[in-house]
Amino acid sequence: MAATESGVACDAPGVSPSAPRLLMTVTNIRHAGGNITFTLYGDDPAKFLAHHGSIDIMRVPVTANSVQGCFALSGPGTYAVAIYDDANNNHRFDKTFLGLPAEDYGFSNNPRNLLAPPGFHAVAFTVTAAGAHITMSLHPF
Known part of the structure; x- marks a missing residue:
């Protein structure tokens, strides 16, 4: 299994060991437990x-x-990457009865005006053959 310089395991079936890796750091996690879910687009x-x-x-x-x-x-x-803090570990991005986010969330490029989901171009980034490292912050609604 390949690992990044930080020691994070980074491998996938059928992907060459020399293929680029995307290392992601998530900050501003407000509690222990549950999972951070990363979704890659x-x-x-x-x-x-x-x-x-x-x-x-x-x-x-x-x-x-x-x-x-x-x-x-x-x-x-x-x-592009979307993240959320699946605090109750139910593998769903929970929303309130009004349809508002009930769990902390974030996106690549850390867009700030999140009254609505950002568009793709606001969160898209380029990964070169050498790979990339991005940092994302979780935010409550």
Whole structure:
């Protein structure tokens, strides 16, 4: 299994050991327990936040106020990541009866005006052949 310089395991079946890796750090976790869910999207804006539109999903147990995850990518390109703190570990992004987020969440590029989900271009970033490291912060609604 490949590992990043930080020691985070980063491997995927069928992905070359020399393929780029995306190392992600999540900060501002307000409690221990549950999982941070990372959802990776490719370069198609129509698939961003769409049901079955993601490339990959990963869940990392919360053991501190920050966690790291890593995706082994098929190649360089444009990507976007959405995260949420699955505090109750039900593998769903919970919402209130009004449809508002009930769990902390965030996106790549850390967009600030989150009265509505951001568009793909606000959260998209480029991964080179050397890989990338991004930091995302969780925010309550």
